[in-house]
Amino acid sequence: MSEKFIHFRKFLAERGYKTTRQRDLIARTLFQSGRHISVEELYQHVRKQDPRIGLVTVYRTLKLLMEAGLVEERHFGEGHTLYEEGLREHHDHLICTHCGKIVEFENHIIEGLQEEVAKKYGFIILSHKHELYGLCETCQPSTPQGRPHENLTTLPVSSA
Amino acid sequence: MSEKFIHFRKFLAERGYKTTRQRDLIARTLFQSGRHISVEELYQHVRKQDPRIGLVTVYRTLKLLMEAGLVEERHFGEGHTLYEEGLREHHDHLICTHCGKIVEFENHIIEGLQEEVAKKYGFIILSHKHELYGLCETCQPSTPQGRPHENLTTLPVSSA
């Protein structure tokens, strides 16, 4: 947790940017949060500690953290933008469309096949997005049914 | 082309909706367009034939076409919403981040492995999104360089 913090400060210094109370608080709060947090959630957590911080500053700080490589932005289906720690190993996601649960996975065979597909069409892959949308164990009809996630009135059902 | 048109009219009738000059034009124009068209492009094409048609009507008609299963909405990276013909075989996409070229692919081995991943975590997949972002042959550094796509100032570079 501290390392990332130091990394961020170093990044700011290198670019002639300043270390501020707000940036410290936002970064610290983000690093302490669990994976896959939304701007609004982060903003609320930050506000509890300092109610005068503006949402704009959260957006701006997230952008800086992304430039620093410490954070990655994910777009899980329309309008569900979440942030997670960067500098981690690559992985893709399983997303429950009912309760919002997100499970990470990585599969080297799939990654390899992707490269083959790209080669076949003469592409060089720079990044990719592989998301599996469906029902997690607790949200499947047969089982004791999980509760729908608060903020997931309309969850993505991207490609058919 | 005509079959889809008939299908749409039938769909409208079944639901007590009306066949209108606007819906006919929008549907016809869409069916004639190439794959992966944006609302704005479609709107412009439609306008050339009837300048008094509103953008709202294009949005509304696309929604109807989606309900009819004739069109699918795709979200290629933030804010790049495109529409393509529905009722086709499932496929995924390769997207050139430089010129915007889109190539479709399907790989049954990948699809199978996806299912395995889902099973491993107890998920039932309802849909998925698999997009490979990178450079197409003509946009690769070595080759005679393609021109950047007009509307692609900022193209998606989703997961790292």
Add this chain to the structure above:
DNA sequence: CTTGAAATTGAAATTCAGTTTCATCTGAGG
């Protein structure tokens, strides 16, 4: 310390894609 230029902040305004509202118009069944 003190100072001041440059960077940062947050409120408010702005943008952008998409949706809703509503008065007016029109398709299609009788």
Add this chain to the structure above:
DNA sequence: CCTCAGATGAAACTGAATTTCAATTTCAAG
């Protein structure tokens, strides 16, 4: 033809994100 539910389009609205700008803060130099 009539009628009226459904459709249209202009304008207003929404929500996420960005820009603007005056006031504030950082930090390096003195």
